[in-house]
Amino acid sequence: MADSELRQRKAKAEPETTKPSSKHDDAQDDDKASFYLDILRVLSFIVVASCGLSYVVTGGSSWTWGGVRLPEYARTVYWKERLSGPMYMTPEELAQHNGADTEKPLYLAINGTIYDVSVSRHIYGPGGSYQYFGGRDAARAYVTGCFAEDAVPDMRGVEEMYLPIDDPEVDAYWTTAQMEEMKKQERAAAEEKAFNALKHWVDFFAKSKKYHRVGYLKREEGWLDKMPRRQLCAPAQKGRSKRKIPKV
Numbered sequence: 001m002a003d004s005e006l007r008q009r010k011a012k013a014e015p016e017t018t019k020p021s022s023k024h025d026d027a028q029d030d031d032k033a034s035f036y037l038d039i040l041r042v043l044s045f046i047v048v049a050s051c052g053l054s055y056v057v058t059g060g061s062s063w064t065w066g067g068v069r070l071p072e073y074a075r076t077v078y079w080k081e082r083l084s085g086p087m088y089m090t091p092e093e094l095a096q097h098n099g100a101d102t103e104k105p106l107y108l109a110i111n112g113t114i115y116d117v118s119v120s121r122h123i124y125g126p127g128g129s130y131q132y133f134g135g136r137d138a139a140r141a142y143v144t145g146c147f148a149e150d151a152v153p154d155m156r157g158v159e160e161m162y163l164p165i166d167d168p169e170v171d172a173y174w175t176t177a178q179m180e181e182m183k184k185q186e187r188a189a190a191e192e193k194a195f196n197a198l199k200h201w202v203d204f205f206a207k208s209k210k211y212h213r214v215g216y217l218k219r220e221e222g223w224l225d226k227m228p229r230r231q232l233c234a235p236a237q238k239g240r241s242k243r244k245i246p247k248v
């Protein structure tokens with residue numbers, strides 16, 4: 001016990017006794033240390049400045065130039081929405097965010113929920129392949145695939161694209177009662193398909209790491225009833241087929 005303590009003390013004392021030039025060395029070490037400290041200062045300044053600039057340039061969505069996406073809670077928009085409640089926009093206000101004005105963020109809506117798609121200006125902005133989706137709720141177009149024609153939120157009748165076409169020759173196979181029952185089932189299945197087709201895109205935006213939700217569309221009461229009913233667009237209509245007679 002006493003022995004080991006002595007050894008420890010000796011070890012502690014050793015540097016001072018065996019290094020006569022320690023003062024000089026220390027001065028050199030200090031120089032080196034401050035040199036490295038300076039480099040470190042410069043480097044950390046560059047990193048912080050780059051992050052700050054990235055944050056400003058990417059509109060508060062990334063500290064790393066979009067390389068590493070921030071978790072949602074680290075984005076300002078996330079907190080903005082939580083602190084001040086969600087933002088509501090009329091369709092006219094949303095239209096101002098179709099990308100034509102590059103000073104404004106580019107928004108789109110799907111089934112009433114608005115997303116910021118500014119990072120994909122080349123796609124959703126003017127001239128982009130999905131330009132019809134920018135600045136509006138084009139829910140119908142996502143499902144029918146008729147981008148230009150169906151860039152509206154009206155989903156009424158979209159399920160028809162999943163319904164078989166009536167054909168007297170083929171349909172003669174079933175009795176009237178059978179046909180009535182079958183048509184009911186076909187319609188229910190078609191409505192579910194249309195819902196799921198839209199849901200696919202609703203979920204796509206909701207789960208996207210790239211786009212974040214900024215709010216909701218504020219539409220006037222009875223907006224849907226005021227829109228004229230539209231026909232199923234030709235390409236979607238073309239995709240329909242006749243009933244198949246079951247092989248027995």
Ligand SMILES: *[C@@H]1O[C@H](CO)[C@@H](O)[C@H](O)[C@H]1NC(C)=O
Pocket residue numbers: 111112195196198199202
């Ligand atoms: C679309 O919005 C309506 C009304 O808010 C909602 O009832 C429906 O479930 C939504 N559809 C999808 C596919 O999310």
